Amino acid sequence: MNLTISVVLLAGIALAVVLRLKSATLTxxxxxxxxxxxxADTDAAPTVNELVTAIADAVRGIGN
Structure with a gap:
């Protein structure tokens, strides 16, 4: 039986663990x-870009 796991999923899980442990290391x-x-190489990249842009625009608009 073969199990295929995306590198993005593995990196996301590893990043969640690092953030949970508050491990600010080079790793x-x-x-x-x-x-x-x-x-950035997935189909989610444009959606993430739009989300970050929307949040930045919202934060920029708070001061006005």
Whole structure:
């Protein structure tokens, strides 16, 4: 029986563990970098980009 797990899923789980443990190490930074790198190569990248842009616009609008 073969089990296929996405690298993005594995990196996301590892990043969640690192954040949960509050481990600010070089390993944590590398995991975050890899997660972002692989996430950018998925179909979720445009949605994530739109979400970040919307949040930035909302924060920018709070001061006005």
């Amino acid at each position: 944590g930074a590398v995991i975050a970098l890899l997660f972002g790198f692989y996430l």
